[in-house]
Amino acid sequence: MAEVKLEVKNLTKRFGELVAVDNVSFEVREGEFFSLLGPSGCGKTTTLRCIAGLEIPDEGKIFIKGRDVTMLPPQQRGISLVFQEFAVFPHMSVYDNLAFGLKIRGLPKDEIRRKVLTIAESLHLTDYLGVKAGKLGLSEQQRTALGRSIAVEPEVLLLDEPLTLVDAKVKESMRRELRRLQKELNITILYVTHDQLEAMMMSDRIAVMNAGRILQVGSPMEIYENPKNVFVAKFIGSPTINIVEAKLEKEDDMLKIVLNDVKLDIEKKLPKEIGEKYAGKNILIGIRPEDLLIFKEKSSPYDIKCSVDMVELTGNKMELHLKLGEMSIRALSTIRFDIEESSEIYLRIHPEKTCIFDRETEERIA
Amino acid sequence: MGGNRLSTKPPKLVSLLANLPVNILLYVTLIVPFILMIYLAFLAWNPAAGYEWWQAPLAGLSNFARAFSDARFITALGRTVLFTLVVVMIEFSLGLVLAYLLLEEFKGKRAVLSIIIYPLMLPWVVVALIFYLLFQDYGPVNNLFLKALIGDAATQMHWFLSPTTAFVTLLIADIWQWTPFMFLILYSGLSAVSKRLIEAAQVLGASSRTIFWRIQLPLIRPLIIIALVLRALEAFKVFDIAYVMTGGGPGTSTETLSLYIYRVAIEYHDISYAAALSLIILVILVIVIRVFIWYSFERR
Amino acid sequence: MSIITRAIKYIFIGFCLLWVLIPVAWIVCLAFKPYPEWRVAYFLPKDPTLSNFVILFEPKQIIGMMGATAIVDPVTRPFINSIIVVGFSTIIAVFAGFFTAYGASRYNTPGPFSLFFTLLTRMLPPATFVTPIMVYYSNLKLLDTHLGLILLYAAVTVTYGIWILKGFIDNVPREWEEAALLEGATHSQVIFKVTLPLVKSGLVVAGLFIFLLNWAELLFALVLTNVNAVTLPVHISKYVGAVGQLYGPQAALGIISSLIPLIIGYIIQKHLVAAFTFGMVR
Numbered sequence: 027m028a029e030v031k032l033e034v035k036n037l038t039k040r041f042g043e044l045v046a047v048d049n050v051s052f053e054v055r056e057g058e059f060f061s062l063l064g065p066s067g068c069g070k071t072t073t074l075r076c077i078a079g080l081e082i083p084d085e086g087k088i089f090i091k092g093r094d095v096t097m098l099p100p101q102q103r104g105i106s107l108v109f110q111e112f113a114v115f116p117h118m119s120v121y122d123n124l125a126f127g128l129k130i131r132g133l134p135k136d137e138i139r140r141k142v143l144t145i146a147e148s149l150h151l152t153d154y155l156g157v158k159a160g161k162l163g164l165s166e167q168q169r170t171a172l173g174r175s176i177a178v179e180p181e182v183l184l185l186d187e188p189l190t191l192v193d194a195k196v197k198e199s200m201r202r203e204l205r206r207l208q209k210e211l212n213i214t215i216l217y218v219t220h221d222q223l224e225a226m227m228m229s230d231r232i233a234v235m236n237a238g239r240i241l242q243v244g245s246p247m248e249i250y251e252n253p254k255n256v257f258v259a260k261f262i263g264s265p266t267i268n269i270v271e272a273k274l275e276k277e278d279d280m281l282k283i284v285l286n287d288v289k290l291d292i293e294k295k296l297p298k299e300i301g302e303k304y305a306g307k308n309i310l311i312g313i314r315p316e317d318l319l320i321f322k323e324k325s326s327p328y329d330i331k332c333s334v335d336m337v338e339l340t341g342n343k344m345e346l347h348l349k350l351g352e353m354s355i356r357a358l359s360t361i362r363f364d365i366e367e368s369s370e371i372y373l374r375i376h377p378e379k380t381c382i383f384d385r386e387t388e389e390r391i392a
Numbered sequence: 393m394g395g396n397r398l399s400t401k402p403p404k405l406v407s408l409l410a411n412l413p414v415n416i417l418l419y420v421t422l423i424v425p426f427i428l429m430i431y432l433a434f435l436a437w438n439p440a441a442g443y444e445w446w447q448a449p450l451a452g453l454s455n456f457a458r459a460f461s462d463a464r465f466i467t468a469l470g471r472t473v474l475f476t477l478v479v480v481m482i483e484f485s486l487g488l489v490l491a492y493l494l495l496e497e498f499k500g501k502r503a504v505l506s507i508i509i510y511p512l513m514l515p516w517v518v519v520a521l522i523f524y525l526l527f528q529d530y531g532p533v534n535n536l537f538l539k540a541l542i543g544d545a546a547t548q549m550h551w552f553l554s555p556t557t558a559f560v561t562l563l564i565a566d567i568w569q570w571t572p573f574m575f576l577i578l579y580s581g582l583s584a585v586s587k588r589l590i591e592a593a594q595v596l597g598a599s600s601r602t603i604f605w606r607i608q609l610p611l612i613r614p615l616i617i618i619a620l621v622l623r624a625l626e627a628f629k630v631f632d633i634a635y636v637m638t639g640g641g642p643g644t645s646t647e648t649l650s651l652y653i654y655r656v657a658i659e660y661h662d663i664s665y666a667a668a669l670s671l672i673i674l675v676i677l678v679i680v681i682r683v684f685i686w687y688s689f690e691r692r
Numbered sequence: 693m694s695i696i697t698r699a700i701k702y703i704f705i706g707f708c709l710l711w712v713l714i715p716v717a718w719i720v721c722l723a724f725k726p727y728p729e730w731r732v733a734y735f736l737p738k739d740p741t742l743s744n745f746v747i748l749f750e751p752k753q754i755i756g757m758m759g760a761t762a763i764v765d766p767v768t769r770p771f772i773n774s775i776i777v778v779g780f781s782t783i784i785a786v787f788a789g790f791f792t793a794y795g796a797s798r799y800n801t802p803g804p805f806s807l808f809f810t811l812l813t814r815m816l817p818p819a820t821f822v823t824p825i826m827v828y829y830s831n832l833k834l835l836d837t838h839l840g841l842i843l844l845y846a847a848v849t850v851t852y853g854i855w856i857l858k859g860f861i862d863n864v865p866r867e868w869e870e871a872a873l874l875e876g877a878t879h880s881q882v883i884f885k886v887t888l889p890l891v892k893s894g895l896v897v898a899g900l901f902i903f904l905l906n907w908a909e910l911l912f913a914l915v916l917t918n919v920n921a922v923t924l925p926v927h928i929s930k931y932v933g934a935v936g937q938l939y940g941p942q943a944a945l946g947i948i949s950s951l952i953p954l955i956i957g958y959i960i961q962k963h964l965v966a967a968f969t970f971g972m973v974r
Contacts, residue, residue, distance in 0.1 A: 080591055100595045113592035117610045127596035171592075178596060403879045406795055411806075413788035414850060418809055421847040422821070429824035445827060490708060493701050506961055507709055513957030514950055515908030517925040521946045522715050524932055525722065525939060530731035532718050539733065568715065629817040632910045632925075636932050650819035650911070657823045658915060670820040677816060 028056040029091075031214045032077065032182045037086035039072055046072040047083070048238035054182065054216055059208055061217045061225040063261070064235035070218045073235075074186055077216065078107045091181050106175035110187045112167040114174070116160025120151055123159050123170050127178035145173045148207060165196045172204070176213065185217045189224065201228055222262050226250070234258045252381075256388035259312045259381060265345060267312045268355045271385070276305040290328055290377050300391055310388070312381040315358040319374040320346070322363075329372035337365055348373070432667035440661050448664075455668035464644060465652060465669060472649040475559075476627040479566045480620060486567070487574030491582055492604055494575075509572040516569070520636035523565040527551040527637075555645035558638045562646060565633050570623065577619040581612035617688055628677075649673065722943035730939040744940035748948065751941075767945065770927035777838055777923060778906040781845035786899045788846065789853015790861075790891075794883060796854065797861040798869075810851035818848075818911045826915050836918040844912055849902045856901065860894030861887060900960040904953055924949050 032054040039047040047069045054060040062070040075081045077088055079100035088096045095103045106127075114123050124142045133141075146152045149169045154162060159170055168188055175183060189197050205228050208215055219225050225232050226246040233243045234257075242254045253259035259267045275289070321329060332348040332355060339362070346357040346365065350373075357373065365371065382392040436451035459465055490508070494501065511519070526533050534549050551557045585608050593603045609616075631650035634640055640647035640655075647655075653673075657666035717735065723744055725737040748767040796807070825844065826835070834840035868890075869882050877885070888895075910925040917926060928949060931942050 101597045107595045109588055111588050113588040130597045405879050409791040414792045417847040417850055421843045425824040425828045428828055432824055513953045517910050517928045518946045518950050521942055522719050526715055535733035625815050636929050650817045653819045666823040670823055673820050
């Protein structure tokens, strides 16, 4: 079992009345790529800055490799931080940027040279070593910032939305490169982003945050398939999950979901207490667009009739905007077939692929 | 950003407004006299002689030749250059130290800042007046401060009677007034350095001193150059304090360049010689500035 | 930062504050000291008086009291002259500067020569071009006139108006002017109703700055004025050169002459930093 490199316990940070980080706890293991994912303002960057030492938390503790670093200045924590705005030193050459941290640590010149050259090579910066960092393009600047942080061999490498300002075309390749580099050098990474696709693609584990709190921690698959609440379900996955209101009814000791006039069996049985608690009540169900089956005609009693609002054809996929009574539903199909707008089609929902949420708390109940 | 420039021609009104007032001012008030000065320099004219300048005889290059063998002129020039160098160096160093110390927040910083820069607002003559009074034989410099250090012998110190000490009083007056200028420019430049860069350096392990010398200072290098040049140009013009505090004395030992030329023109009425001296200085300055611009910005 | 370093830092700052405040404190005290106390070694006057200030307005009093002196004029006229000359020249410099800056920012006017020449006026020592101006003014009967000084002061400081205002005008988006033009406004309306109001603080900054500079100007006034248009700095220099070592009145004069600049400086303070880095970095 890999050792725990970073442990955050009950971290709380307030700015006046605003609680930016609210009792956040998680741990990151050695060699792990761990992401803090959430919308703007959810507290992920503040959490990162507390871990880096650029902010002092009001409550809670931070441990790096078992050492309590909560009150230490950034220089003494054994971390490195890559900023969203790169913050390369524009007046210094790429070489000097990469060597900066090493020079401060007092390493001998030839060792510095060796390390810088190795890093430059793995980041494809060798041709730019003599260039002043301020003159570089955006992705080269970010690679320099990355290289500079890796050079000092931190216990944990922190990244604050590093690819937000990079050209869209290059983002994709940089993500892969970063992941590859991380695996190769076995770097422990804490990555902050608002882009769920990015987090899903690169991370070993993700912590989804909102309003200063962590809502769920798990591997990308776990979070995708078993979201703990509506927020997480909606935040992960594109196109967004469909959340519709329905009723839970008890019929012959089996629970069914009633959607408009159609009754669906829940084949997975709900635990008895939950079943009792919610029988006859309104609940929320979540179903992902890609889990909806589309039929032109009704072929089973469970098929629901919807009208087609709009059809979006994107290469190999078809995204359908449907209307079920007053509710909007989206469906995704990889099979292309002829559908006209304003026509009617039938949806089939697989009960075991649904998530059931409490209507008030929006927490998952099944 | 080079403004929001259009490549189209400006409309008549704009052209008129943008050009006319400024051109009237310049041509009427300055350019004509400048041209006149060139002519005057080649004359042998003294208004006391009774006739107008256009009736005065040409004197060829004699005024210029005289300038090169005029010891008083050359010493004044050298003295002014020395003054400029010393004053700029000291003001820059003090300004830098002060800027470094005041970069971080602390209680009352705003008040400290306002107080520190107020000497800049006082007219030069008033500063000259202040230090004239301070350095009097029975003034506070002697009577209070020096007395505390060396006892009664302090009142024997006659600041304005010895060439070196008189020069020092001029230096002190200028430094007192203009260090805040350097401080202000350096301080605003340093504060403008992006916080991100500083955080990046901190995270990499740099101490505040390293950050100051390796990151903040190099980044404001262009600003430093501008500040030094501006201050040097102003310091070179020094007149007010020399005129008011020492009168160039004792003798001519604190006579600055501007003071000498002023004397030649106003007290000795030697207009053409003054014109010649002025021209020589103008030419020297233009050359120096041109070389400097080439050195700083155009090579490589 | 360790406690010791912090202490040293605060001590140093304290010294700087003293260094800056003591000279002025001395002068202020001196201004209220009566004649017998002019040469004392303590700060606060034991017997404060306003006589020094009174003398400034009625200098004839001092003859006989302290020996002969060369000053017979009260300070009122130089003070008023300064206000008139500096006031008008500032207004002219600011507006000429505004128009020129506008042309320079939006188009390419005026010619590079004019712009370079305006820079030159600040770079060269005034003493190096005052001689021909004296001759010139003498022939034009502009010596010792308000107009003569006003024109000269404006000509010599207009370059600051241009620098400062160009920075501010550059920040006004061209699109706003174009929008107004598209809606039928004439160019003059655009300049006066769109751009001008938006750079108001720039006008204030430039105006106050130029006012400070001209208020302090000595050399030109010394050469070009005599009796009518004598300005305050010239008057001050007369006091220092006078026989009799009139320390008290000198201090009082210093205070009176500094009041307006200090008030202006206080107002401009907040804009000062922005104005500097604006003008330079652009």
